[in-house]
Amino acid sequence: MDTAWLAQRIADPSARGIAAALTDLIREGTVTAQTRLPTVRGLARELGVSSGTVADAWAELRKHGMIRTERRRGTVVLGPPEVPRPIRYERLGHWGDRLAIDLTIASPDTALLPPLEAALAAAARADGLNDYARATITPRLRAAVEPDWPFHAEGWLAVGGGYEAVQLLCQTAALPGDRIAIEEPTGARLLDILERVGVQIVPVACDEHGPIPGALEKALRARPVAFVYQPRGQSPCGHAVTPARSAELAELLEPAKTLIVEDDGIGELSVSPMVSMGARFPGRTVLVRSYSKSHGPDLRIAVTGGAADAVERVRVLRSFGPGWTSPDLQDTLAHLLGEAGVRERVAHAREVYARRRARLAAELAARGVRTGGGDGLVLWVPVHDEPAALVTLAAHGISVAPGSRYVVEPAAAHHLRLATARLTDDPDELSALADVIALAATGGRRLSAAT
Known part of the structure; x- marks a missing residue:
């Protein structure tokens, strides 16, 4: 593309104006895919602006998938803007319909979920049904969750699932270019969310007891606006933060102004x-508790409780979209939480999930594959060669999630994530499954005598 020709079509030489002008040219087809753009310095000189201004425009176009920088060809046009996609989450191992065992998605066992009929009926009889009053959280739901909340929450909000709450908390805490610290490995969806928000991700390494203090101390030097972590049932590693570790992390967070998202x-x-760190930092801690896996994914409810200003910012941002979570569904969950029979059913499900996870972990350990962690609905399995392990499992009809989806730098991953909530309870089938997983994990290089 001729530099002077492009410069003549840019009326506003700001970063936003340059990006907007080129977006219009790409949308209308004047500039087509595979067109090579001028250099940053060349266009900046022609427009009489700094190279940084053009670089910022290029970054905006790159974020929306319209251009790509290639080493020899420079920066080329890819096409009109696309809707940003959660790439990690959408690629959690799609191997076709022929695979018999799906260990990809950590979804609950439907046979262990409590029935919803009575709770839905009770909620439908509640006062104020179909009222347009925007209830941040219904009185019944707050009364049901508050006694078990680990600290005094200044603000409350019911949202459409845990990841919605985490996304909105990050979105309202950070501006593009800000830094957010997260434990690593972490949820694939969280990494997609943070990339979409446009923040710099600061990873914090973990061990069996959660985020490592030295790693958090290093991350805090970057002055992140928020620290997001999972206090228990961590996915994908399955660790839980101990009181001693939490106290160590709190000492590091004491002088910072970082928002703590649990x-x-x-x-x-x-x-x-x-x-929870909320007992020590109630004014800057927000706990997000999801009830999708315990009480039903179709309820799509998580409760957010904690720092009043952080929760209020989320409420305001939600008002641009859904505005509020259905009071009917909120009261359905409240009814479930108050039923003794449902509590017994959830306790039974907790025992079954823990047993299934522990049995597969023990079978793998007997074959020389140690997974670590003791909580959650997944196993984090170390492998010699991640792509080869995926292919081996797929050849045996088993789909799993690649570990590279759960880290900032995919090349550094040598793990698989296995969902354990729906594992078979048949010991022979479980043993056969462990044989295949161990073969995939080691590449046949070293198996114990138990195999």
Whole structure:
């Protein structure tokens, strides 16, 4: 593309104006795919602006998938803007319909979920049904969750699932270019969310007890606006933060002004006690507790409780879209939480999930594959060669999630994530499954005598 020709079509030489002008040219087809753009310095000189201004425009176009920088060809046009996609989440191992065993998605076993009929009927009889009053959280739901909240929450909000809450908390805490610290490995969807928000991700390494203090200390030097972590039932590693580790992390966070976001993704299905920093930092901690896996994914409810200003910012941002979560569904969950029979059913599900996870972990350990962690609905399995392990499992009819989806730098991953909630309870079938997973994990290089 001729530099002077493009410069003549840019009326506003700001970064936003350059990006907008080129977007219009791409949309209308004047500039087509595979067109090579001028250099940053060349266009900046022609427009009389700094190279940084053009670079910022290019970054905006790149974020929307319209251009790509290639080494020899420079920057080329890809086409009109696309809707941003959660790439990691959408690629969690799609191998076709022929695979018999799906260990990809950590969804609950439907046979272990409580029935909804009575709760839905009770909620439908509640006062104020179909009222347009925007209830941040219904009185019944707040009364049901508040007694078990690990600290005094200044603000409350019911939202459409845990990841919606985490996304909105990050979106309202950070501006594009800000930094957010997260434990690593972490949820694939969280990484997609943070990339969409446009923040710089600061990874914090973890061990069996959660985020490592030294790693958090290093991350805090970058002055992140928020620290997001899972206190228990951590996915994908399955660790839970101990009181001693939480105290160490709190000492590091004491002088900072960082917002603390605690993602309690499996909630009442966790076998570990909840250790929250909210008791020490109630004014800048927000706990997000999801009830999808314990009480039903179709309820699409998580409760957000904590720092009043952070929760209020989320409420305001939600008013541009859904505005509020259905009071009918909120009261359905409240009814479930108050039923003794449902509590017994959830406790039973917690025991079954823990047993299934522990049995597969033990079978793998007997074959020389140690997974670590003791909580959650997944196993984090170390492998010699991730792509080869995926192919081996697929050849045996098993689909799993690649570990590279759960880290900032995919090339550094050598793991698989296995969902365990729906594992077979048949010991022979489980043993055969462990044989294949161990073969895939080691590449046949070293198996114990038990195999």
